[in-house]
Amino acid sequence: MIAATRTPEMIREDFPIFAHPTSRGKRLVYLDSAATSQKPQAVIDALVTYYSEYNANIHRGVYEIAARATDAFEAARVKVARFINADQREVIWTRNATEAINLVGYSWGLQNVSRADAILTTQIEHHSNLVPWQLLAEKTGATLRFIPVDGRGVLQLDNLDRLLDGVKLVAISHVSNTLGTISPLERIVPAARAAGATILVDGAQGIPHMPVDVRALDVDFYAFSGHKMLGPTGIGVLYGKHELLEAMPPFLAGGDMIRKVEYEHTTFNDLPWKFEAGTSNIADAIALGVAVDYLSALGMEWVRAHERESLAYALGRLAPLESRGLRIYGPKDPAIASGVLSFNLADVHAHDLASILDTEGVCIRAGHHCTMPLMEKMGWPATARASFYIYNTQADIDTLALGIEKAARIFNV
Amino acid sequence: MDDFYRDFILDHYRNPRNYGHLERPAVWAEDLNPLCGDQIRFELAVDGGVVRDVRFTGKGCAISQASASMLTEAIKGMRLEDVARLSKDVVLENVGIGISPTRMKCAMLGLRVAKSAAIGEIAGWPDEE
Numbered sequence: 001m002i003a004a005t006r007t008p009e010m011i012r013e014d015f016p017i018f019a020h021p022t023s024r025g026k027r028l029v030y031l032d033s034a035a036t037s038q039k040p041q042a043v044i045d046a047l048v049t050y051y052s053e054y055n056a057n058i059h060r061g062v063y064e065i066a067a068r069a070t071d072a073f074e075a076a077r078v079k080v081a082r083f084i085n086a087d088q089r090e091v092i093w094t095r096n097a098t099e100a101i102n103l104v105g106y107s108w109g110l111q112n113v114s115r116a117d118a119i120l121t122t123q124i125e126h127h128s129n130l131v132p133w134q135l136l137a138e139k140t141g142a143t144l145r146f147i148p149v150d151g152r153g154v155l156q157l158d159n160l161d162r163l164l165d166g167v168k169l170v171a172i173s174h175v176s177n178t179l180g181t182i183s184p185l186e187r188i189v190p191a192a193r194a195a196g197a198t199i200l201v202d203g204a205q206g207i208p209h210m211p212v213d214v215r216a217l218d219v220d221f222y223a224f225s226g227h228k229m230l231g232p233t234g235i236g237v238l239y240g241k242h243e244l245l246e247a248m249p250p251f252l253a254g255g256d257m258i259r260k261v262e263y264e265h266t267t268f269n270d271l272p273w274k275f276e277a278g279t280s281n282i283a284d285a286i287a288l289g290v291a292v293d294y295l296s297a298l299g300m301e302w303v304r305a306h307e308r309e310s311l312a313y314a315l316g317r318l319a320p321l322e323s324r325g326l327r328i329y330g331p332k333d334p335a336i337a338s339g340v341l342s343f344n345l346a347d348v349h350a351h352d353l354a355s356i357l358d359t360e361g362v363c364i365r366a367g368h369h370c371t372m373p374l375m376e377k378m379g380w381p382a383t384a385r386a387s388f389y390i391y392n393t394q395a396d397i398d399t400l401a402l403g404i405e406k407a408a409r410i411f412n413v
Numbered sequence: 414m415d416d417f418y419r420d421f422i423l424d425h426y427r428n429p430r431n432y433g434h435l436e437r438p439a440v441w442a443e444d445l446n447p448l449c450g451d452q453i454r455f456e457l458a459v460d461g462g463v464v465r466d467v468r469f470t471g472k473g474c475a476i477s478q479a480s481a482s483m484l485t486e487a488i489k490g491m492r493l494e495d496v497a498r499l500s501k502d503v504v505l506e507n508v509g510i511g512i513s514p515t516r517m518k519c520a521m522l523g524l525r526v527a528k529s530a531a532i533g534e535i536a537g538w539p540d541e542e
Contacts, residue, residue, distance in 0.1 A: 347427070349474035351449045352418070355516060368450060381472060382450060410418045 026361025076289025174206025180340025
């Protein structure tokens with residue numbers, strides 16, 4: 001069901017940052033939500049309300065504001081659990097997706113992966129879902145394998161069964177941050193299950209942009225960051241299947257993750273707190289709960305539909321610029337891609353393109369997008385990347401196109 | 414920032430001066446700009462303490478490559494010890510107009526590399542001195 005009756009122009013009004021023009025007096029055209037999303041007023045208010053009305057540490061305080069803080073913190077966990085169709089004991093607060101993935105690497109990985117095993121990931125991964133597995137392979141002697149990617153940035157599954165032979169862990173991104181390609185989890189997960197592998201999905205670019213049901217996806221771990229889905233920085237989530245989390249040793253040790261501590265021995269706390277040592281990021285967790293409320297009210301089907309339309313509109317709007325040397329990378333197919341557009345213009349370096357767009361108030365990313373092996377494989381030194389979200393309008397995409405035309409004029413291409 | 418991309422800058426970007434390698438450079442240095450991944454290498458032929466010839470190679474944005482190209486012209490004939498003491502002004506005089514603070518490292522990469530070659534160790538960032 002598509003719930004939203006609101007337009008992106010109306011949604012934009014909920015984000016105070018858009019009330020401020022750039023120093024050149026330009027309307028802010030924010031096309032870098034794949035790096036971090038903007039925050040609606042309700043999320044900002046949740047942070048301010050916590051700090052100004054009930055700032056207190058959670059779980060042990062007996063006074064009123066401590067109870068209120070604990071309730072709000074745990075209520076946010078329940079909201080996130082419902083949002084992804086998980087049990088609240090399966091939602092572990094982390095700093096971000098990267099920390100969630102590292103948690104699995106150090107806790108589950110060191111316990112379960114050994115020399116004879118293989119870890120299967122893809123050629124498209126963000127460094128966050130590659131470097132932790134390089135470290136785990138180094139520590140355990142396991143081997144790393146990669147699902148190849150074709151020139152359009154689409155995963156090639158022809159040899160999937162052979163690649164899965166002897167694999168202990170499949171670690172794959174839900175959506176590519178560089179190209180927007182949506183991974184065909186519906187094909188990879190059953191094959192990985194049949195091979196007996198554990199499955200981790202890096203959902204940093206997935207959950208902000210489409211409905212996610214971890215039970216329906218049938219994955220073991222799903223990691224994501226709050227700040228890419230309207231929430232604050234510093235808060236992220238590791239979803240893990242209950243029985244796996246139960247069997248895993250703690251990652252970080254200290255306060256809050258314990259049940260009973262003696263000088264020589266400790267009994268650990270129940271899930272999810274076993275994995276939440278030290279004072280948690282209370283305000284940011286509460287505000288992420290508000291971000292989830294905001295997205296739920298819009299409806300994730302609507303979010304996905306809006307991005308599909310935005311990408312289709314952008315592809316059409318930019319197509320005429322191909323005669324000026326514009327090259328668009330990735331699948332160029334809104335059916336299998338999220339709202340991400342990677343491109344280059346003739347011999348204009350991506351950073352120069354980004355600087356010229358900046359003068360028009362257009363914020364895009366330029367560089368390797370934390371996917372250096374993919375860029376090397378594709379032979380791209382750098383790309384410019386525009387990424388769309390709920391507050392982006394067709395006018396934003398028109399301004400992007402005009403900015404690229406300006407760059408083409410300046411560089412005489 | 415759009416003021417920056419003037420015709421002579423784009424000319425240095427597309428037709429870099431003193432681009433390539435020396436057969437036997439007396440000193441050389443190379444470095445990366447961590448922000449952009451821009452790369453620059455400077456090779457200097459030195460005779461009697463004076464830079465007799467210079468070549469650079471690199472890849473990256475117009476700011477880094479044009480700045481490096483112009484710098485090769487500025488340091489030819491200069492005493493090596495004077496190259497080592499160059500300040501950011503030598504770059505800014507050529508290309509300074511309109512560079513945003515976020516791109517200053519791009520402009521200074523060539524100078525940092527040229528100074529590193531002259532000093533014999535990695536120089537600091539000229540814009541931070």
